[in-house]
Amino acid sequence: MTAAYKYVVVGGGMAADAALRGIRGQDPNGTVLMVSQEIFPPYDRPPLSKGLWKQGGRVENVWRSLDYNQLRVDLRLGVRAERIDAAAHELWLAGGVRVPYERLLLATGGAPRELAGHPRGVTYFRTVEDYFRLRRAMLGGHEAVVVGGGFIGAEMAAALTLAGKHVHLVLPEAGVLSRLLPPSLSAAITEDYAQRGVTVHAGHQVTHVEARGDDSWRVVTDAGAALDASGVVAGLGIVPRVDLMTALGVDCPDGIVVDRLGATAVEAVYAAGDVANFPSPALGRRMRMEHEDHANRHGECVGANMAGQEQAYDYLPFFYSDLFDLGFEAVGRLDSQLATVEDWVEPQKRGVVFYLEDQHVVGVLAVDLWDRMDRARALIVDGEPVGDGSRLRGRLTG
Numbered sequence: 001m002t003a004a005y006k007y008v009v010v011g012g013g014m015a016a017d018a019a020l021r022g023i024r025g026q027d028p029n030g031t032v033l034m035v036s037q038e039i040f041p042p043y044d045r046p047p048l049s050k051g052l053w054k055q056g057g058r059v060e061n062v063w064r065s066l067d068y069n070q071l072r073v074d075l076r077l078g079v080r081a082e083r084i085d086a087a088a089h090e091l092w093l094a095g096g097v098r099v100p101y102e103r104l105l106l107a108t109g110g111a112p113r114e115l116a117g118h119p120r121g122v123t124y125f126r127t128v129e130d131y132f133r134l135r136r137a138m139l140g141g142h143e144a145v146v147v148g149g150g151f152i153g154a155e156m157a158a159a160l161t162l163a164g165k166h167v168h169l170v171l172p173e174a175g176v177l178s179r180l181l182p183p184s185l186s187a188a189i190t191e192d193y194a195q196r197g198v199t200v201h202a203g204h205q206v207t208h209v210e211a212r213g214d215d216s217w218r219v220v221t222d223a224g225a226a227l228d229a230s231g232v233v234a235g236l237g238i239v240p241r242v243d244l245m246t247a248l249g250v251d252c253p254d255g256i257v258v259d260r261l262g263a264t265a266v267e268a269v270y271a272a273g274d275v276a277n278f279p280s281p282a283l284g285r286r287m288r289m290e291h292e293d294h295a296n297r298h299g300e301c302v303g304a305n306m307a308g309q310e311q312a313y314d315y316l317p318f319f320y321s322d323l324f325d326l327g328f329e330a331v332g333r334l335d336s337q338l339a340t341v342e343d344w345v346e347p348q349k350r351g352v353v354f355y356l357e358d359q360h361v362v363g364v365l366a367v368d369l370w371d372r373m374d375r376a377r378a379l380i381v382d383g384e385p386v387g388d389g390s391r392l393r394g395r396l397t398g
């Protein structure tokens, strides 16, 4: 058994790190333990698929800035939390170590979804170790295969191309980010990728991956294409890591269900970040968000609540991406199944897309237009009916 802690945080990601700041903002002296199965201390994930592949990108810059010694937080890295004894207020770590807690936070994020058959040689891109593995694989190689047309796949295809590699992008959808973006924008981005040298295999799936010697792989698609590559990267989404809660008999349909303070159904246990299924008053629904701003804000808010504050999380987070030289920011729900109103300053390059449901704005995407998120958020939160949305034109482009 270790010493008892007032606060135990499971997870070494951005939500866990932000929670430490939240706890310390309320309680400067309570004992805190962070347990992470990663061997590295917390770091920012977004640069792994963007800046680190650009000229001058430095891995030293990804580490989070908290000084854990100064904050008097104990870290246990490379250790998995395996079980909660909720009645005894104890967390069990790998190796049979028992840690008594007063308050427990689960900021366990998600595990990457894998290709059917779990072929060897595929990097499911999520951690700084994945970044190092792919860097090493691509050291002498020129050819890469990227699987998936969501954020990670789209960003990795762009990053590897910018790093001078030739990329095959294999995605089951019709185009890049087509589950989120209106067809006109997804088509324009997909065309831009092709013009920049990415070989796009849209509408196709990987059937299998074969080893070709020690450091080369052959990826075969359902169209019969055989793509030889030094590095194979997949971004197929994540599955929230809820096992610590389901083992207690708690139902976790899409993540760990929390209330507005971040508390779960289990006494003294909280959840935050990618893993948490939280109520969004602005959108009038429960949701999970897999984005940086949410991990930071939710982590900090829930950490503070664990330490006695009672602040409801009613913030609507924004998110962003970089695809070659196209950057965007967004807030609310981006779903290409929703009705959209497109308001372009320059078609498919600079402008705003509004996502509507029942004549209300539920999401806003600003393409190459910055500092629009506060106004976009206000449009969603105000909840004013906007009819067919035509009157939204010009609201955020000016």
Ligand SMILES: Cc1cc2nc3c(=O)[nH]c(=O)nc-3n(C[C@H](O)[C@H](O)[C@H](O)COP(=O)(O)OP(=O)(O)OC[C@H]3O[C@@H](n4cnc5c(N)ncnc54)[C@H](O)[C@@H]3O)c2cc1C
Pocket: 010, 011, 012, 013, 014, 015, 016, 035, 036, 037, 038, 044, 045, 046, 047, 048, 049, 079, 080, 081, 082, 107, 108, 109, 110, 125, 126, 127, 152, 241, 272, 273, 274, 275, 289, 290, 291, 292, 293, 295, 318, 319, 320, 321, 322
């Ligand atoms: C490559 C990449 C690029 C991204 N780019 C962007 C972007 O441009 N914009 C944006 O808004 N968002 C981006 N994101 C998403 C953003 O990084 C995530 O939303 C955020 O990292 C979630 O933080 P989290 O702490 O909730 O979860 P995670 O970062 O997944 O952290 C969970 C942590 O818990 C640990 N853990 C899990 N289970 C256990 C256990 N049982 N015991 C011990 N430890 C455990 C994990 O190992 C991990 O350290 C990106 C993500 C990735 C992977």
